Amino acid sequence: MRESELIAEICKHNAELAACGGAEVLVPPGDDMALVKLAGRRVLVAADQVIAGRHFALGTAMDLVARKALARNISDIAAMAGVPACAVATVALPASMPDHEVRALSDGLRAAALMFQCPVVGGDIGTHAAADGALVVSVSVLAEPGPTGRVVTRSGARVGDLLCVTGTLGDGWHPNGSGRHLSFTPRVAEALALVEALGDRLHAMIDISDGLARDAGHLAIASDVAVRIDAVQLPCADGAGWQAAVSTGEDYELAFACSGEPPASVAGTPVTVVGRFQESGGARVAVRVGTEEHDVSALGWEHGQ
Ligand SMILES: [Mg+2]
Structure with a gap:
């Protein structure tokens, strides 16, 4: 199934979100980030991942993999005109990945977090059962609207714009x-x-x-x-x-x-x-x-x- 088809399937159920309880959903799935209301404050939230062989070539330096994993999430924050708050990251490691590469990945995430002013505050590390399982780095980010309070979505373009x-x-x-x-x-x-x-x-x-x-x-x-x-x-x-x-x-x-x-x-x-x-x-x-x-x-x- 294509990514766009799956997203369209998911968005068909957006109306159900209001009945789920929990956070009030102001911008549902289908934009660069969701916007929810928590304890009276509007919060942007999204997740994105990089997969070896798909989003980066095998042999790419681990600091660059880590940087990209965080940066593409921060780019979604930019798309909504938000300001990064923090991130959590999960990593699925190939069983064969050497320790120095694992450390380089961890150090790279920390360096990217400092660079983009978006601290990584938690997450999870797992190892594939198979030695050749692909490295996957998944990052979730939280962000706030900028100083004006304006959040910009994909909808709203008008004829003549x-x-x-x-x-x-x-x-x-x-x-x-x-x-x-x-x-x-x-x-x-x-x-x-x-x-x-x-x-x-x-x-x-x-x-x-x-x-x-x-x-x-x-x-x-x-x-x-x-x-x-x-x-x-x-x-x-x-x-x-x-x-x-x-x-x-x-x-x-x-x-x-x-x-x-x-x-x-x-x-x-x-x-x-x-x-x-x-x-x-x-x-x-x-x-x-x-x-x-x-x-x-x-x-x-x-x-x-
Ligand atoms: Mg985007």
């Missing part, structure tokens, strides 16, 4: 497993600066983990609109063409919908207008290249494939 991105696109993941996905800095400061600069003109936001085509599609679907990207506007990373810029996963930049022009940069990171939201009907996500229009709704990185 601009689609904008931070940074550059297309070099997140190289076929040999290298790329920015191992070293990116989540755009937490940029997201908070966007909320500050745009206020109510910021309508929806997501982080680009599956490629711009797929993630702009997530904004469009959640907002019941369509979106057209202009290839010539894309801030392509060195060596990347428009196809890579819209389909390479793991850029971990922000994509957002706003009315009116965005600032040229936020927190030192460039912002680029790459498209416009329009009436739904026809392709959900299209890229205009010269006089041609390509339907790219199905492009992008599906982690569950």
